[in-house]
Amino acid sequence: xxMLSLVIWTPIVFGxxxxxxxxxxxxxxxxxxxxxxxxxxxxLTLPLYVQFDHASATMQFxxxxxxxxxxxVNYHLGIDGxxxxxxxxxxxxxxxxxxxxxxxxxxxxxxxxxxxLVLSGLLIGVFCALDGxxxxxxxxxxxxxxxxxxxxxxxxxxxxxxxxxxxxxLLGSLLMLVALIYLYIASEGSFxxxxxxxxxLAATPQTxxxxxxxxxxxxxxxxxxxxxxxxxxxxxxxTGGSAVLAAxxxxxxxxxxxxxxxxxxxxxxxxxxxxxxxxxxxAVVYVGLVAIVQQDMKxxxxxQR
Numbered sequence: 163x164x165m166l167s168l169v170i171w172t173p174i175v176f177g178x179x180x181x182x183x184x185x186x187x188x189x190x191x192x193x194x195x196x197x198x199x200x201x202x203x204x205x206l207t208l209p210l211y212v213q214f215d216h217a218s219a220t221m222q223f224x225x226x227x228x229x230x231x232x233x234x235v236n237y238h239l240g241i242d243g244x245x246x247x248x249x250x251x252x253x254x255x256x257x258x259x260x261x262x263x264x265x266x267x268x269x270x271x272x273x274x275x276x277x278x279l280v281l282s283g284l285l286i287g288v289f290c291a292l293d294g295x296x297x298x299x300x301x302x303x304x305x306x307x308x309x310x311x312x313x314x315x316x317x318x319x320x321x322x323x324x325x326x327x328x329x330x331x332l333l334g335s336l337l338m339l340v341a342l343i344y345l346y347i348a349s350e351g352s353f354x355x356x357x358x359x360x361x362x363l364a365a366t367p368q369t370x371x372x373x374x375x376x377x378x379x380x381x382x383x384x385x386x387x388x389x390x391x392x393x394x395x396x397x398x399x400x401t402g403g404s405a406v407l408a409a410x411x412x413x414x415x416x417x418x419x420x421x422x423x424x425x426x427x428x429x430x431x432x433x434x435x436x437x438x439x440x441x442x443x444x445a446v447v448y449v450g451l452v453a454i455v456q457q458d459m460k461x462x463x464x465x466q467r
Contacts, residue, residue, distance in 0.1 A: 164225045165210060166239040169249060170287045173203040173256065177279030180272045189271040193264055196275035200260045203282065204253040214246055221292060221356075229296070234351050238293040244420060245289040248413065252289070255409045256282040259402035266401065267315065274315055278402060281307040285410055289417065294342045294353040297421075298335070301378075301414065305331055308403065308411065316398040323391075323398035330391040334381035341374035345426070359425040365433075372430035375423045382415030385438075386445035 176199025183192050214222060221240030229237040241249060259278050267274045284307070287300035305328055313324035345358045348367070352358070363371070381388045392412075396404050424431050 164223070164239075165206075166223050166225055166241065166290050169203065169206050169210065169253070170239075170283050170290065172206060172283070173199055173253075173279040173286075174283035176200075176203070177276040177281075177283070180276035180279065183272040189268070192272045192275055193260075196260045196279060197257070199279050200253075200257040200282070203279075204250075204257050207250045207253045210241065210246060211250060214241075214243075216243065219243070224292070226292075229293075233295075233346075233353075235295045235353055236293045238296060238354065239287075239290040240292045241290055244417070248289040248410070248417065249286050252282055252285045252410050255406060259405055262405065263400070263402050270314065274311070274400075274402075277307040277311050278406070281311070281406065285406075285414075288414060292355050294345065294355060294358065296353070297355075298339060298342055301418075302332070302335060304411065304414075308406070311403045312395060312399045315400045316403070318398070319394070320398045323394040326391045327395045330381050330384075330388065334388070335378045337374040338378035341371050344371065344374075355421070361426070363427065365429060368427035368430035369433070372423055372427040372434060375418065375427070379415040379418035379423065380441075382418065383412060384415070385441050386448055387441075389445070 176195070180192055180196060180199075183195075210223060219242065221242055224238075224240040226236055226238045229235045256278060260275060263274060263278075281304060284300050284304045288297060288304065291297035291300055309324050309328045312327060313320055316323060342353070344367070345361070346353055348361055348363070349357050381391075383389075384392050392407075395407065399407065
C-alpha cells in the first residue's frame with residue numbers, strides 16, 4: 163500500500179476494529195487500542211514530512227488508480243505544501259483527542275474512540291484527494307462520525323446541535339455537487355482537479371462555480387451569516403469534538419477555497435473578493451459586539467446579586 167493510502171486507511175481500520183469491542187467492560191483495552199491506532203497513524207505521517215521536497219510546488223506521493231471507470235472517477239491522491247501540514251496536524255490532534263477522552267468518556271467507549279479514528283482518516287482523505295468526486299465523498303463522509311460524536315456524547319441539547327450541524331453543512335454541499343458535475347461535463351468527462359484548473363472558463367460560469375463552492379465552504383469555515391450552527395455545536399459537543407472542529411474541520415472551508423475556488427474560478431474570485439472581505443469584517447465587528455454584550459450582562463448579574 164502506498165504511503166498516503168496507508169495514512170488514510172490505518173486510522174479507519176483501527177476505528178472499525180474498535181467497534182468489535184461492544185461492551186464497556188473492555189473499556190481499558192479499547193482505550194489502549196485507540197491510542198495505539200492514533201499514535202501509529204501519526205507516526206506514519208512523519209515520513210511524508212521527512213521525504214517531502216519543500217522546493218517543489220508539484221503534487222508529491224501521488225497515487226492514481228481507477229475507481230469508477232464508467233464515469234472516469236479515480237482514486238487519485240497527492241499532497242503539496244498546503245495539504246502536507248493538514249495531514250500531519252489531523253493525525254496529531256487525533257492522538258490528543260484520544261488522551262483527552264481517556265477518563266472522561268465512560269459509556270460506549272469503543273464507539274467514541276472508533277468514531278474519532280474513522281473521522282481522522284476521512285479528514286486526511288479530504289486533504290489528499292486530487293479527484294473531485296473522491297474529494298466530495300471524503301468531504302461529506304466526515305459529517306457522519308462528527309454527527310454521532312455530537313449526538314451521542316454531547317450536552318443537554320445535543321440532538322438539536324447535531325441536526326443543525328448536519329443540515330447546514332449537507333445543504334451547503336449540494337451546490338458544490340452541482341458545480342462538480344458542471345466541471346465534469348465542461349472537461350469532457352474528467353474529475354481531475356489539475357484538468358479543471360486548466361479549463362478556459364468564461365466569466366459567467368466562473369461566477370456560478372465560485373458561488374456554488376462558496377455555499378459549501380463558507381458554511382464550513384463558517385463565515386457570517388451562515389455561522390449560527392457553530393456556537394450550538396461547540397457548546398454541546400464533547401471536548402474532543404470541539405477540539406477536532408476548531409483545529410481541523412473548520413479549516414476544510416479555507417482549504418476548499420484554496421483548492422477549488424481560487425484556481426478553478428480565479429477571475430470570479432478576484433471580482434468577488436470585496437464580498438469575502440466585507441463578510442469577514444462584519445464577522446469581526448459582530449463577534450466583538452457579542453463579546454462586549456455578554457461581558458456587560460455578566461457584570462449586570464453580579465450587581466443584581
